[in-house]
Amino acid sequence: MSKASIIVLTYNQENFIEKNLHGIFMQKVNFTVELIISDDCSKDSTPFIIEEYIKNKPPHLEIKLIKHQKNVGATPNFYHALQQCTGKYLAFCEGDDYWTDENKLQLQHDFLENNKEYSMCFHQVKNVSPDPLINETIFAKVEDRDYSAIEIYQHWIVHTTSVFMRAEVLQNTAVQKLFKHPELLYFDTFLYMACSLNGKIRGSHFTMSSYLRHEEGISNGINYKRDLRHNYLDEIIAETYLGKIKEFADWQIFSRSRIAFSNLLKQGKLSLAFQHLKWILKKEKNLRIYLKKKYA
Template sequence: MVQLSIIVLAYNHQDFIGKNLDGIFMQDFQGEIELIICNDASTDDTDSVIRQKIAEAPANFNVKYFSHPQNIGATPNFYFALKQATGKYLAFCEGDDYWTDPEKLSVQTSFLDQNPNCALTFHQVTNVSPHPEYDGKIFAPVEDREYSAEEIYRHWTIHTASVVMRRDVLESEAFKKTLQDPKLLYFDTILFLAASTTGKLYGISRTMSAYRRHEQGISFGFNLNKDLVHNILDQTIGNYHRGKIKSIADWQIFTRSRIGYQSALKNRDFTTAFKFIIWILKKYKILRIYLMKKWQQK
């Protein structure tokens, strides 16, 4: 079995994919690496940059490059890439992000080798952005310790480019039952929660990658339609994991929907406002608690 598979998803990343692959190829890792690059029908020069870069791949890299003839969407592209992976461990770095530490992979795989009860490791990440409020800031503070599933879900502690996890997670019930819908947004979070059902989640305080925050990124900015899809993700997570995670999911759905309803109403987008009302009514227990608190504050 290949020791490590790296998954790179690319879409219109001509300005970023070169640095992404440079960060991957500079890794000081002893062993065979399977690099899976899935280009989701980019309309810019992403394809030519990728082909130029993989011609320079180190000898221990087995590159599998897939260029889809038609755009299939971010989540289906991710599912496709996962099916190609054969490594014992999986690492991820989306096409606009990049790794900054040549020891990243060796540090994380060594930790997993030495800790068989750990399913996933992640580390601290720095933001890179044209926006001063993000640039140079830490994505989320990470300590050298075990993290609970509730903690990483509530605070979005794990960034995708920081993860190295066991491929066995893909055989878990949680993965098979929650990663089904091709419309799921932020498919990485649901994968990390699936990992928590098979072993521990361990943080590493060392900063070893960069997260590019820009307008083209899937998680950047405020978008009401995206928020509606985000509700589907949280509903899926809550329905499967139950307990504290369901409580967090319900509050997040209600809060997001309340804010989305008010924003849509302000913009006189009554169709979208009605969609948010449906979500609010689905969380009628949370609505009752919210209205009671509002009444007590008067």
């Protein structure tokens, strides 16, 4: 019998964690599930709620509860949780998101079991938000077809809650390189792209999870210091994949820093503006292309 390891990362999510765990506990599967809950030193009642909820876990579920004694940050927390996994497959659901289809894991498990040439599959996800313009909308349209690494990189289409992948991907060169950078702001897109080195990636139009969009989310708002860390991640992606992916990554870095540099100068934040200027100059080829298009 195969085993799937599920990673749930939590930090101050007392208002959401029960719904998250319910979505996992309700899964109907014919294989063993290993649930790894890694709490990053929450200051609220998240750990207590988890401990109470898992007292009534289903019999097919093995649980490892990790409680960090100090806050280590989202990426180191994720890396540490990955090292605890013993399953053939991996799935993810952060503490404020949740699965909505009781057959999600079984469907994805069966797909990879029956299609050895695939290393990952993912599905469509629904937005949940207090904003009525966003609530109940689709996070990103997903078709029933194969997706390439550059598609995953160019478009924010793969949501963490939708992923089901082979654990063997963690041993490839790209992921091993990723593990050397615990300072990275994001890790998910890089990980999903890395699956392409082990096999094909399949999308599904089925909507089987929900993404809670709120102001506390790491990707919300304008943050020029965060953009510098995003540049660093894109640089690593460029160095790892080369080709068309490198071209796109270099342009992303240049464009992001050009906008940041201009706005920071207007705000009189010269020190931060200079840090973005260094990225602009580093991508000299893109700067020449931009100036040629702008002033041609």
